[in-house]
Amino acid sequence: MTEQKPHVVIVGAGFGGIQTAKLLAKENITITIVDRQNFHLFQPLLYQLSTSVLSTDDIAYPIRAFFHHNPNVDLFMAKAEGIDTKRKVLLTNHGELSYDYLVLAAGATTNYFGMETVEKNSFPMKTLQDALHIRNHVLHMFERANMQEDEEERRRMLTFVCVGGGPTGVEEAGALTELIHLMRREYHNINFDEVSVKLIEATDKLLPMMPLELRDETVRVLRKKGVDVMLSTQVADCDGERLVLKGGVTIPTHTVIWAAGVKAVPLMTTLGATMDRADRVIVDKTLQVPGHPEIFAIGDNAHFEQDGRPLATVAPVATHQAVVCAKNIKILMQGGQKLELFAYHDLGSMATIGRGDAVLARGNFKMSGFFAWSAWLIVHLMRLAGIHTNIIVTFKWAWNYLSGMRLGRIITNIDI
């Protein structure tokens, strides 16, 4: 009788999930990655898909392509719907998977904070499909405005609102103004005074993770680019025709891009563990779920306190946690007791705020402008999966930088 190999089930093929699988792939175990999609998405560049700089295949990498040489790693393409911790089984819409170890790395989804009209009538910006919807919609709005004779309706079509002053909202608003700048060459009948991009933020500053100086710099640069930055402004309602602000001001628009918050995927609520307000599981220092030594939660699924506050839901945290998670699973499989404790070494943060401009902070070091942007480019290129992709994205960025052209302006739906 052969001994059954331990089965590690990893939910989610984001930064944390892929990294965990890679680090465990050489062990004498079976690994199953469960994901609704067949690709790893490079989320930090999602805004470039939505604004026609890059295309689908540039930021999505087939999960199986990572594991050519690892016949013990398989993908189970399904939606994880629940966890039965007693039977050690993951429930999916394509049946059950039993596990010896379970890694919850399923990422986050958009948080509308209970506002149903906003959920129904705004565009989220979290998945590949979300970004394609935004791209199709924005390009449609220009085509429709180009043949619209009523000025009020035309202005409504040409008003683009991003909600949320974090990196996603800031990068999306910046990239949209640049896309629109390019549109000037091609929509000869549109009066570009009627076009506007607005960025709405509830607090009085953008980019919460940045030092004060760079936060002010970001507002200044975006405004100079033509973004109408509206600080200390809260959203009350959204019906697809207009956005209503708290206080009663109304912005007529068909386009509200919602980047105001995320929460962990609903799967986490089936675990029965203690969670924070954003549905993240409060994990031990070993990244285990309290009471379930065989279940780990990492990345956007984990609430890990350090220096008195939870770590941010960003890719470097997930990747770093994957290293400790994989190490601890190995220790457990070898019958070890003493697990490694996780501690995050902050690598700093960065955000692009336009073509040739970014902000970057690491510890006390701060930088903005062209050199920060160059650093941003290099770091993102290095982290993209696959040399093939690196070369194509480098080429597209160079072409975009030199010519201002964006050839991804393809409307893929035919809902006209």
Place this chain on the structure above:
Amino acid sequence: MTEQKPHVVIVGAGFGGIQTAKLLAKENITITIVDRQNFHLFQPLLYQLSTSVLSTDDIAYPIRAFFHHNPNVDLFMAKAEGIDTKRKVLLTNHGELSYDYLVLAAGATTNYFGMETVEKNSFPMKTLQDALHIRNHVLHMFERANMQEDEEERRRMLTFVCVGGGPTGVEEAGALTELIHLMRREYHNINFDEVSVKLIEATDKLLPMMPLELRDETVRVLRKKGVDVMLSTQVADCDGERLVLKGGVTIPTHTVIWAAGVKAVPLMTTLGATMDRADRVIVDKTLQVPGHPEIFAIGDNAHFEQDGRPLATVAPVATHQAVVCAKNIKILMQGGQKLELFAYHDLGSMATIGRGDAVLARGNFKMSGFFAWSAWLIVHLMRLAGIHTNIIVTFKWAWNYLSGMRLGRIITNIDI
């Protein structure tokens, strides 16, 4: 009072439509291109999108990007639904457009020859969306088969049938076998003896436009690659679970790709002109629609007899007809009477039958194998729109040729 400029309306942004617009763009006229999509599609490479070699943006080029420097050329993104020749008005789902000259270059659509079950349950291969559906579906079938325990159902999922032995069917079948070859590395649980690609053709040969010798060569090469080429075989029915052949043989499959025929778009039937069986308008030697000197039909919309038979519905014919069409419109605008007569100089034809293999014929000259394939690559690269695209496609082809990798294996729908 300023004189009203003549208005040329061009229906369709395919090879014929774009070429006509380019040739007329410098005249003192207004040009409106009407298309349901906002891009020009490079149809000869559509099969490469459906088999994950290239991505959307590589074979679709924004229509407006052709006309940066021509403020007199505009796009009207709408579906052309009818022609009112008395009022000289084109009817669309977004209102009417009056014209002085009308160019019908709206291309073709899939012809099911009245077989409703086939239309409902097979995959057409004519638009960008069609190719994306096929890509998503084929990749889904592999993911589903990978977790399917019933052998009969698994074989059904892994049987891929192309119907139609023209270039589209041949190229699709060839590219599918190569995609499947790559899958061997990644689906460690699938028994590839259960996978099959079939190519069904009603006559006893493939590639009707080719000399006999190359037609036999094509069958030989495809069979060597593992394609089950079924000649003299006709389709009777298709229900999504099985394909029924005339004579009663049944092939269990979820995937029937229909490349067996095309006909002109339904718009042509609203013209009230004499048409052939494929809904193409029988045009004069000047490419005008008889009785309507201000209306031209070109490419897949025109039935033009030469040497006793109608010209093939291929890109070179459309592009060449656009030249004569544009010239004749200029002559008419200048009050001229003597229009140019169209005559097609056959440039030959070519088709890829695999990685590193193609067939090519021009007059009495015939060629197959690696050099024919190299010629195919160069001709197609030269015809692609935009230097940017040329460079990216060259790179992707080189990468694909050298490594066998296809990174476009991204399932973009989330219908699991």
